[in-house]
Amino acid sequence: MTFSTELEAKFARLLASYPPGRQRSAMIPMLMFAQDELGCVSAELVNEVARRIGVTPVQVEEVLTYYSMLHRKPLGKAHVQVCTNISCLLTGGAELWEQACSRLGIGHKEVLPDGSISLEEVECIGACSWAPAIQVNYQFHHFVTPEKLDRLLASLRNENPHAV
């Protein structure tokens, strides 16, 4: 399997970051960074990572199913993650989640047919003092209002607000 030069450089750095014989430590970071480039953790990627760190593919699968940010299927180009945990719940996060679902017509961990947006109701993302908060891919959006959310979804769909 071939990756971009940047990702290969990252892999090389990761594999050199851990004590000798401990290359398995690089597994989760490798999967995360590769997923960012490829869109998901494919069976091919599992095999490739396993080969490079010297474990069996099933040892990689066992680990990847544990972590909520690693996905076997591609997400939307923009992965919209709405937090509804306690601080966000108190400030309107649950309503934002309902709004996002109804505007897009999809639910938890679903993707729009054109692949532009996917939705996920997430647990605390560490933005409690600036709640309600949303993350689009790795980008934080703080103090989100219903209007801000509509504008955000519209820009992600690259359409006018009336079509959202």
Place this chain on the structure above:
Amino acid sequence: MLYNEPSPLEIKVLTRRFGLPNSAHIDTYLATDGYKALRKALEMTPKDIIEEVKVSNLRGRGGAGFPVGMKWSFVPRDSPKPKYIVVNADESEPGTCKDRLLMEFDPHQLIEGMLIGALAVDAHAGYIYIRGEYRYLIDILDKAIAEAYERGYLGRNILGTGFHFDAYTHTGAGAYECGEESALLESLEGKRGVPRIRPPFPAVVGAFQCPTILNNVESFCAVPPIIRDGGKAFADLGVPKAGGTKLTCLSGHINKPGVYELPLGFPVDKMIQEVGGGIRGGKKLKAFIPGGSSCPVLTAAECEGLTMDYDAMAARKTMLGSGGVVIMDQDTDMVKAALRIMRFYAHESCGWCIPCREGTAWLRKILQRFSDGLGVRGDINLIGELAKNMLGRTFCPLGDAAALPTISIVEKFRDEFEAYLTRQPPPSRAEEPLRVIA
């Protein structure tokens, strides 16, 4: 740019560089006493470094509040194994968003704290385990680490002393459980984040089965000021058994939510009214979470005369925790709050221990049923009993973290659960065969 306006009531020790132009850059750090503590520590004996940290009365800032100097003193310095520094930057406790700022605005302070810890226990490598959602911080920290190598604060022969230390960032991938120290170490080794049986504790058998100092970001960030200005100066800022300041994250129904650095022992009432600008909409306080959603909830009456301090919180049977203060006003639906908190723990339970895996899942189902208007009277006691049966019966504190707030909410706000019994279920749910428990 800062996320919130600072408060004039803050004592800025760890956050003193926040708001400076280019505060994350090594030049800004060096111009504001940066790496002075490292120079001082390089002249000190390891024993003296640990002693200074003990004098500071610094207690762990991740939630458990264990004395940091004592934790460091458990590392067997003469062990032939390599020793490691591990920074817990897996900040995931609901209500907590402080470590993020320490890494974003002052990454070198964290690196310097790691270096001093390394001198204390003779470690030569350190890992910063950062939650996956905080990807932008990996870029900031990697840049800071590169700057430190370039200027001779990391790598071989640090500042010409022959001491060597390497620092690395390591990303998590979405798991609250990995904030628990032994699960974090499993995850760092490329495994599922399930807790280890302790003892042995990480100080003796930690990262890669070697002696390890493992502390929260805020704990490490407190070390440079302690070494630079002396442990006593830090201790004097707080209360007798807990020194220094605590980054406090105000969230929920408060006028000025934000992260504020307040001295230990700060009055809760003053914090809500003067630092936080009071409850939103002029409403009254109903419930108060002092340090993240794992802490037992306090009523407004219990907050009277209370101070933000480990022992004061313990006296009210709750915890200072991670500093995630959640404010709930008079209109908050405590059944819904309890449900949301339990949904979180049920999702995050790693499944290793049965009382936690099954307990959180059943509590979530019962609370959901209750919240849907389908609860029965027996459920109220059942919730409390189920939760109490989880206490102390799991390898890691996640089981307790799920049980404690639930028990406190059911006991202190029982009238709200009673009121739910008279509610009609929504028509869509009325026919569901959910009443499996009499």
